[in-house]
Amino acid sequence: MKKLLLCVFTGTFLVACGGSSSTDDNIQTGPLDPSKIHDVVPYVNYNNAPGIIDNINFDGQQNGGYTSAMFNSDFNNEWGNVSGEANIIDRNGSKQLAVTHPKGYYKKGISGGKHLNEFNELYFSYQITFGKDYDFSMGGKMPGLAGLNPNVSAKPDGCKTIGEDEGFSLRSMFRENGRAIGYFYHQDKTKSCGDEIDYQHEGKNFSFKREKTYLIEQYVKINDANQANGIVTIYVNGFKVLERTNMTFSENGIYAINYQYTQLWHGGNSSSWAVDRDSTAYLDDFTLSTQPLSYTK
Template identity: 80%
Template sequence: MKKLLLCIFTGTFLTACGGSSSNDDNPQTGPGPIPPPTDPSHIHDVVPNVDYNNAQGIIDSVDFENQQNGEYTSSMFNSDFNNEWGDVTGRANIITMDGSNKLAVTHPKDTYKKGINAGKKLIEHDELYFSYQINFGKDYDFSMGGKLPGLAGLNSQVSGKPDGCSTVGEDEGFSLRSMFREDGRAIGYFYHQDKTKDCGDEIDYQHEGKNFSFKREKTYLIEQYVKMNDANQANGIVTIYVNGFKVLERNDMTFSENGIHAINYQYTQLWHGGNNDKWAVDRDSTAYLDHFTLSTEPLSYSK
């Protein structure tokens, strides 16, 4: 059992100290989420205020308050997140922004697949919430698109992973990452038992009946909920909320045909690609990340 880290006050709400604060056997309890804004036009401007120290159901939370400003290395990344595997392939630094420390990930000009890329093994869950904050900097080049974090389920008896434009056979795992595409258009990027494309199925985020796109210099709290399907039934659920507003929902998914594995992995990724230089950025592009949190209850909205 990992040791819980002490927490400190940051700004107007409590945040967990940097590094992994996992305790999968004894979830924290406390007050539920503060209701999100009710005006849909505020989706780009109002981030739900989450008490990361006391919010009900948190089982793991990573922020960067215990890190000094400066370079953030692969070893620091793997230690903080308790990754099974991981690497900083671009440039990463801890910076202070809006009164708290953030992880600044920079994709160097004329490169692709340069950012952060990691996988973290989890205790298996039948349902789980995963959230994080992201802010795309003022000069961020969305280019053709790139990968964002998400939950996954890996079958330990299968050598391959459900990603990389691979087929997914029966009970060979699933991954439920998101992507940004051209001009910040946001999509779910899903590998699952019934996918219809060579790579992941792409499902647009929707807000007020239109495709949703990220804006630069706006902070987004992205929260994903996943519930496993019953064996031999296509009733698995994945929903995604942005700043407390639902932008994607599917309730007909097959993640494990026979129910032999569950949610047991976290992909922590931010990189452009794609597998060729058409996905490269045309200028140095930096995004700012914070508050990677696993929970048994929603944090940014009420059930």
């Protein structure tokens, strides 16, 4: 995706393109135009950006089929599978993972999870492009950070009650026509499944567009024990679209951020979530970091 990207992140500055510059690198430190959220993707130098803990791209892969074994090896998954069709392809100057959800099916894509070292705060980002014929259908799951209680076997997902100190998960979803939401299991959730919190941009619900590239960056800070002050924010192409600062992730501080979901599939648990045509999305640069990569603090 590197050649698509129109803005540069250097040191502590997010570089906006298209203006005059006083430096050799054509750096302009003014804010981006909010109306360009669908068109301007912050460029990140994943080799040198400060704070990167882990970056998974596909530049070392050969073109062709991408198997569950490759998925689990690349991501160091505890568990994972490729249930749809997945391929490594050349696209816009780099190798990308193309995930195709087959017509007439749901829950066909990629899904995996892995344990992380425990962090009190962490940034997680990735890039995604929904293809020109992508069927958003009723919706589907997207990646996110989580925290698992090592003494509880059940994971915080799957439309079940999350009791005190039984973990949290902070995935996102696309919904009908690309409407984007945070899909959160946490100690104070109000729904039988995850709480759904709309992405918002310029005062309106935000929706993904087809054939546009999005750098999605999630920040999570664990709450203090017995306090509802946990934080989750989500940025899309450098713009904040969701923020909650009153979350309870671990009531008594038994665990912190220690898990990563890497998912892209439709559902839901019924055929009503199935796609009506083959639908492909393109993924790249899954990154964990201790500093933001797409925006400045």
